[in-house]
Amino acid sequence: MSLLNDIPLSALHLYLTAPYPCSYLNGMEARSQVATPSLLITTPVYSELVRHGFRRSGTFTYRPRCDTCHQCVPVRVVADGFEANRSQRRSCKQHANLNATLHALQDKPEYFELYRRYQEARHRDGGMDDDSPEQYRNFLLQSHVDTMLVEFREDGVLRMVSVVDVLADGLSAVYTFYDTDVPHSSYGTYNVLWQIELCRKLELPYLYLGYWIKDSRKMAYKARFQPLQGLRDGEWQPVVTEAQR
Helix, strand or coil: CCCCCCCCCCCCEEEECCCEECCCCCCCEECEEEEECHHHCCHHHHHHHHHCCCEEECCEEEEECCCCCCCCEEEEEEHHHCCCCHHHHHHHHHCCCCEEEEECCCCCHHHHHHHHHHHHHHCCCCCCCCCCHHHHHHHHCCCCCCEEEEEEEECCEEEEEEEEEECCCEEEEEEEEECCCCCCCCHHHHHHHHHHHHHHHCCCCEEEEEEECCCCHHHHHHHHCCCEEEEECCEEEECCCHHHC
């Protein structure tokens, strides 16, 4: 089965997973459409797949294909059109002393320790809070595309790590984890703002933020970065929330 008629990826194939419990909507079942083989999904191929709503976890490239629910919307921020609101400007000021450095994917014990503490604090009983070092490496440190790891340190102390893919038309935020023990911090917001600014510096038009679900509290933050576009019915369209109407 060829992947998509409108892109030259005839060597790729799709398959549907069996249903599994949805991670975001209680009581719902999810299914994913997976692109294979993973070794053929290079940066140019993956860039095209992302434009068609795919995302990756390690070397596993997928998009939602649920039987009865269609609430997962791929979203991207239009970098040049973005203007920070008051809360976001406050986050920039609050974390202005963070020092960001770019690296190739690498494995450090302090990364996993920060990741483990983040999962325990933010995703307890969510299936990732008991990840082994091997599961963590498979999830974040394996990639067949152009990927970088960003360290954010404060006075030498590791505060946040972000894994980011570099695409033909933007950056894709793979995953970010940070120190949850710092009171009143807004590391997550600051990280998205930092990636938007990096898009501008690299002259890339979009920051892809993965999937947004209107009714998911975990994903509500994505709609605060405007202008935001969502992929619906095969077209990227503006995402406007009720609060913005």
